[in-house]
Amino acid sequence: MAEQVNTFKGNDIMPELPEVETVRTIIAPQVTNRRIISVNVLNGKVVAHPTVDEFCKRLCGNTICSMDRRGKFLSFIFENGDRLFLHLRMTGQLLVTPQDFPQAKHTHLVMQLDDGHQIRYIDLRRFGRFWYVRNGEPTAVTGVDKLGLEPSDKSLTAKYLKSKLACRAKAVKEMLLDQTIVAGIGNIYADEILFATGIHPEQKCSELRDTDWRKLAKAIPDVIAWGIETNKITPEDYLACEGASYRNTPLLKVYGRGGQPCLKCGRPLERITVGGRSSCFCPACQRKRSL
Numbered sequence: 141m142a143e144q145v146n147t148f149k150g151n152d153i154m155p156e157l158p159e160v161e162t163v164r165t166i167i168a169p170q171v172t173n174r175r176i177i178s179v180n181v182l183n184g185k186v187v188a189h190p191t192v193d194e195f196c197k198r199l200c201g202n203t204i205c206s207m208d209r210r211g212k213f214l215s216f217i218f219e220n221g222d223r224l225f226l227h228l229r230m231t232g233q234l235l236v237t238p239q240d241f242p243q244a245k246h247t248h249l250v251m252q253l254d255d256g257h258q259i260r261y262i263d264l265r266r267f268g269r270f271w272y273v274r275n276g277e278p279t280a281v282t283g284v285d286k287l288g289l290e291p292s293d294k295s296l297t298a299k300y301l302k303s304k305l306a307c308r309a310k311a312v313k314e315m316l317l318d319q320t321i322v323a324g325i326g327n328i329y330a331d332e333i334l335f336a337t338g339i340h341p342e343q344k345c346s347e348l349r350d351t352d353w354r355k356l357a358k359a360i361p362d363v364i365a366w367g368i369e370t371n372k373i374t375p376e377d378y379l380a381c382e383g384a385s386y387r388n389t390p391l392l393k394v395y396g397r398g399g400q401p402c403l404k405c406g407r408p409l410e411r412i413t414v415g416g417r418s419s420c421f422c423p424a425c426q427r428k429r430s431l
């Protein structure tokens with residue numbers, strides 16, 4: 141097998157819950173209690189709702205109270221109860237910069253704050269989206285309503301996972317990526333969760349045993365909490381690397397390590413495609429069971 145060393149392929153390096161949480165914890169303290177005095181939309185494509193004109197009109201003059209996260213969605217919460225939702229999708233980056241900070245290529249939106257700083261949105265591939273939702277206006281337009289449980293939610297039990305998934309014939313790896321079951325897991329952490337449980341990524345949900353559901357219910361919050369912890373970064377370093385939120389990739393146990401030795405047993409890790417997504421696993425520690 142050709143050697144594959146940390147091959148992070150294009151569509152696999154999307155920010156997942158831990159990376160989005162990193163963005164929130166870095167940005168929130170810098171913008172709380174700040175008022176937005178002007179908005180410059182350089183690329184209207186990133187504004188999903190409402191129209192660009194209306195979006196700018198609604199944003200201007202608002203004071204930011206706090207920032208929230210749900211799954212991979214971020215939101216700014218304003219004093220008047222309105223909310224600005226943001227999904228970074230594949231390559232979105234959110235920065236708070238001094239006004240005279242050099243403007244990065246692919247900057248699509250700039251919000252001027254009353255303290256002289258700016259909130260900037262940069263996105264190489266332009267799949268990220270903003271939604272401005274008024275207080276009392278339905279949030280369905282954002283997609284946030286469809287999200288399943290947060291990994292840290294106490295209701296995420298073996299029973300919950302089994303009730304949602306045991307009837308499904310799809311591979312467990314695919315179902316971990318389903319945001320309507322558990323919100324925030326993407327390709328990287330799905331591989332890490334499966335390695336922690338010893339479950340083969342292609343194992344069908346309908347073939348999982350009660351012990352597997354219990355292992356998943358434990359590994360999902362544990363691995364995501366580990367991701368948040370190992371992603372910690374100072375605001376200075378965050379700005380210096382222009383919002384690149386992946387701090388822990390060298391610490392990942394399987395993702396991007398195809399061909400390298402398994403950290404548990406030493407056998408070479410394998411890389412396969414499951415549901416169109418690249419997946420790394422240990423063929424010895426994560427054996428596929430036949431019924």
Ligand SMILES: [Zn+2]
Binds near residue numbers: 402403405422423425
């Ligand atoms: Zn192994």
